[in-house]
């Protein structure tokens with residue numbers, strides 16, 4: 614690994630503004646690069662923090678602090694094979710926490726949920742989502758891997774991220790961009806997920822981990838050999854300094870050297 618990932622620990626009040634600054638820096642870079650900001654988001658506890666960061670009024674009113682949803686294309690880092698209005702759906706969570714709260718007078722992002730037609734067949738759902746990515750990313754550049762400008766991830770208490778679970782054979786999948794899983798240890802069992810190579814290829818990768826329930830797993834990931842082999846640890850190992858962890862103090866309490874609030 615080159616330079617290690619960034620691990621930030623914020624007070625409850627400072628986490629959302631710092632996450633906002635980080636996301637908006639990636640928005641600026643991406644729009645400069647190709648006039649669009651392509652972001653993959655996760656479910657779980659992330660959408661709430663994300664909404665807090667993005668829906669807050671701008672503190673400075675400056676261009677750099679403006680969320681320009683007209684440039685945003687939102688994809689899912691993983692999704693469960695359930696209807697889009699089911700309580701387990703990551704899209705439903707993102708819709709309710711964030712999308713529906715974007716003021717109507719603002720431009721709206723383009724969102725790419727999974728196709729409900731394929732709920733009974735997780736592999737078909739994954740293939741169809743991959744086709745969507747191929748249409749968006751590859752038609753233009755004919756690329757080997759889709760380049761998300763930013764991938765926002767959560768960290769499960771077992772060290773899983775997206776729907777990539779510890780010791781699961783999907784972690785070794787090198788070809789497909791989107792994978793299906795039928796035996797997820799966390800329900801629901803049927804899901805789709807970006808593959809590890811796609812995650813590692815992201816221009817920037819941001820984890821959000823908050824609360825005392827993440828304390829043990831963060832210590833394991835950052836301080837043990839075993840933790841570095843967990844899915845979150847593999848992202849750290851494989852993407853190094855492209856990775857930034859946005860945590861609160863409860864989650865980092867036992868980690869030896871988290872950097873304290875140094876993004877802004």
Ligand SMILES: O=C1O[C@H](COP(=O)(O)O)[C@@H](O)[C@H](O)[C@H]1O
Pocket residue numbers: 655656657658659691692703766767768769770773774775776799
């Ligand atoms: O099942 C999932 O869990 C992870 C982690 O969720 P969290 O609630 O512990 O933050 C989440 O990132 C993923 O999108 C979701 O499908």
